[in-house]
Amino acid sequence: MACGLSPVIGTGLGLAGCAEAPLRLPPLPGELRLEPAPELLAQAPLPLREFRAVWVATVANIDWPSRKGLSSAQQQAEAIALLDLAVQLQLNAVILQVRPSADALFDSPLEPWSEYLSGSQGQAPEPFYDPLAFWIDQAHQRGLELHAWLNPFRARQSQASSAAAAQHLSRSQPQWVRRYGDQLWIDPGEPAAADHTLAVVEDLLRRYEIDGLHLDDYFYPYPVNDTAGRELDFPDEPSWTRYREAGGTLNRADWRRQNVDQLVQRLQQAVRRVRPEARFGISPFGIGKPALRPEGIAGFSQYDKLYADVERWLAEGWVDYLVPQLYWPIAQKAQAFGPLLDYWHGQNPLGRHIWPGLFSSKVTDKADSWPVDELLQQIALLRERRPGSGHAHFSMVALAQNRRGLADALRQQAYSQPALVPATPWLAGAAAPDVPALDWRCHREVQNNGEAQLILRLRPGTRHAGSWRYWVQIRHAREGWRSRLMGSQADGSAELRLPAAGVEGLVLRAVGGLGQLGPAQALRVPAD
Structure with missing residues (x-):
């Protein structure tokens, strides 16, 4: 022929x-x-234009790998199955957690291999492969974006069980690390620790063709109470004292916010410098500053407790996209989905992307499960108020398990047509x-x-x-x-x-x- x-x-x-x-x-x-x-x-x-993403959490083996100690072939098979599901659902982006606790799910010269792979921190996959490189290659073959998700300050998560590797910061740089509750945290007030985090990010940006660099909502840690129910202050006295002795004039809360602000700004500059075609995004807690909130909105203040001045990051253009975690039902008045969505768009003078996070994992097999229709209604509300924007699902496990038919409903109703990620015209x-x-x-x-x-x-x-x-x-x-x-x-x-x-x-x-x-x-x- x-x-x-x-x-x-x-x-x-x-x-x-x-x-x-x-x-x-x-x-x-x-x-x-x-x-x-x-x-x-x-x-x-x-x-059509719409950001349709899903978080893939590796910490505590929430989404991937399904458990510690799987072989390289088993890990890869699970990754392919999740990526294939994302394609079937007509999603277009995956946000993969690659640095959950000052460790790495990629071949890092600066931090040890995560224990959530092998079960032992510092142990490379056997036979060897680079998980992040594998995910990027397989995602791109399927038309999916791959955003690398890092936690900037957590050093050890409460469910970690293996001994810290010699390369881990808790052993190699213990002066940077603080115990708070049942976890270890890198002190944001330690300048050398911030330099180290920046070096990790720059190395990742140079060696991996990621589509985005992504931070979650953990800056200073969420408050922990003592046995009497009193809130414990974060134990950063050494770095605070050095700041004051060096002539610092900010109060402690503003100094903490400055520490976070400086890291966010430096990370954004690193992305622009090393991989200018990548986007920098943050997924903060979903409620803004108390002084700016819409009438009737109440709840936790990340500005006062996590020292995260998210509104400033938007105003300064330090992020390309924001994924505020709007993890409440539409009808929950004190944290109402619609007013919070409008709030974050109202704090966006430079027109950066606002793609809210949806709490899809609230769909469970338990009596207090959200109905699947709650998620469908949130997506419909988003499209009505902000057409052409987008959203992200937390997390992949709810979709992979098709809880209460969630994945089926998304595929048949919300995502019956494919969509492109919205363009980002302000980037080089x-x-x-x-x-x-x-x-x-x-x-x-x-x-x-x-x-x-x-x-x-x-x-x-x-x-x-x-x-x-x-x-x-x-x-x-x-x-x-x-x-x-x-x-x-x-x-x-x-x-x-x-x-x-x-x-x-x-x-x-x-x-x-x-x-x-x-x-x-x-x-x-x-x-x-």
Whole structure:
């Protein structure tokens, strides 16, 4: 069977020609020839835009790996299953926890391997592989973004059980570490400790093609009470004393906020300097400063207790996206979802992304479970008030277990259509990508079930910026337009497989690492 392409004039589609290709089964009769179809460009619907993410928590083996001590092959199989689920649900981003407690789920020269992999802190995977590199590669092949989630100050989590490795800060730099309640914390007031955290981040940014750097809500720790119910102050007397002796004039609360502010600003600067195409995001507690809250909103003050001045971070442009944890039902008046959503958008003078976190893990098999409809209603409210924005689910385990049919409901209702992550135009490298080139031997291949597939191979244009994805819109004779978000290999190449029967044409666009769309190109598939 012959196979060819007509020249595509005026579409920007680079063609390297099309040669005859062998088939695994006897060829279908007739010749397949793709032709330019500019009229399809006006017919194809514009891509939907919405950040659809899920947190994958590694601390205490909440989401991945499912338990300590799994083999490398078992860990990888679990990761692939979770990523495949994300694709099935038509999510577009995964936020993977890679530094839960001054440790690493990547090959770090600065901190020990996390115990949540092997069961022993400091022990590398056996046989060796790099979990973060594996997740990035597999996510990008599936068209998913991968954001690396770090905890900046926690040094040992309460459920940790193995002995600290010699490289861990609690042993190598004990003067930086404080015990508070049943956990260990890095003191944010220790300048050398902040330098160390920054070095960890810069190393990660240099060596891994992450799409985002992500912090959670743990800055200074949440308050702990003594046996009498009295709140214990964080034990940072040594660093506070040195600050005062050096001439510092801030009160203790403002000094603590300054410590956090400085780290947030330095992390943002590191992202801009080392990997400017990546975004920097933070997921804070969902209620803002007491003095600024909407009428009727009450609850914990992260400004006064965690020393997190989140409103300032937005105003200064120190974050590219904020994922406030709006972990309450719509009808809970003191923490009402809608007013809190509006509040954070109102604190956003520079127009950064606001993608609230949803408490999907409140859907359980217990009597006090949230109904699945609560999550669906929150997504609907988000779309009504802030169309084209997005959200994130905490956490993957609730989706993987399909609790009360949650995953089914999301797939069938909220996520019936795919969506692109909203673009981030204020970052360097946000220019539109090139038109992808067809660099392939076009052919039809008959599958084991007797159905024929059309196979196209794509490669990026000359301006390769970050992790490439492809937005594909397929026109079917009976079903109309259907869309698909495709991933790519490390070099930006990809393979598109389509059912040969009933496909009239397709529109292709490259998607850059910051969500920017390249020029559209359209091809028609003539009927046999």
